[in-house]
């Protein structure tokens with residue numbers, strides 16, 4: 001029997017953002033719980049710790065997406081002894097930081113790999129993690145606030161942080177990383193291009209998938225958050241004073257089309273990554289900054305349905321570009337007062 005009393009009342013479900021006052025339950029409702037509740041908008045939950053909006057939701061669907069993204073990265077580097085990072089930190093790093101840790105997958109795996117290290121993951125939203133290795137600490141904080149960690153880090157890692165900051169904020173983040181690493185320690189960042197690409201002409205140029213990159217990039221520009229970190233991070237890292245800059249480029253296939261088994265597996269997981277991620281990646285951007293006027297939630301859902309249909313086509317040999325950059329803070333005696341040499345080593349996959 002259907003209980004009509006719990007049927008959704010359309011008047012109760014507005015498309016406007018829903019703010020929950022901190023004191024809606026009792027006076028003792030903690031700040032913690034208000035952070036957990038977040039802000040509901042267009043059916044998705046967004047963080048409220050930072051006054052500045054972050055463009056991607058922090059909800060279960062997004063955490064699933066982060067998990068899938070982590071798996072793609074792991075599969076593509078599964079032939080490496082350490083698929084988690086390339087920085088040569090030695091076998092006994094003591095302090096590691098993961099900025100914008102999301103669901104904490106990377107931080108947790110690094111903590112497992114280095115049981116003697118303390119691995120911190122920091123994010124605007126508390127991750128839904130039920131078990132963690134004892135040497136992993138997931139913290140809720142805005143990385144743009146003053147850093148209060150006392151120990152200098154051996155490695156600071158960021159992955160898929162594109163769109164999190166404007167360019168002045170990026171400079172602040174890199175500077176804070178520099179100041180909080182010990183001499184000779186490493187920064188490492190992985191970023192993905194927002195464009196869906198194809199090298200062999202199998203994706204017709206008028207396909208809706210070709211509109212995705214330009215659409216979200218243009219919205220990012222209008223929002224003051226360029227989505228081009230993949231192409232700018234190396235220069236920014238250099239500008240912050242890091243040396244020994246190295247990079248590796250990847251193609252993350254989308255779908256099972258690749259001949260090579262490793263790429264085929266990565267493509268299958270990346271397809272799921274896109275299916276679960278797309279709506280969250282574009283909802284805020286298109287409903288705030290879409291053209292010719294901000295899109296409605298329904299416009300975005302229809303657009304996503306079309307994209308999903310096309311993504312399923314195994315004849316489209318599509319991929320996204322991803323780049324990993326790692327670099328070292330100079331040793332004290334290297335700091336002679338002049339700008340460090342820009343030495344870039346490139347590896348292609």
Ligand SMILES: C[S@@+](CC[C@H](N)C(=O)[O-])C[C@H]1O[C@@H](n2cnc3c(N)ncnc32)[C@H](O)[C@@H]1O
Pocket residue numbers: 047050054056058066067069070099100101102103104105122123124125141142143144158159160161164
């Ligand atoms: C696209 S997610 C990537 C998550 C994770 N690095 C991964 O690869 O699975 C970016 C994360 O950065 C976090 N973030 C954005 N701005 C931040 C800030 N100012 N301080 C801390 N975390 C931030 C977001 O909340 C989000 O969880």
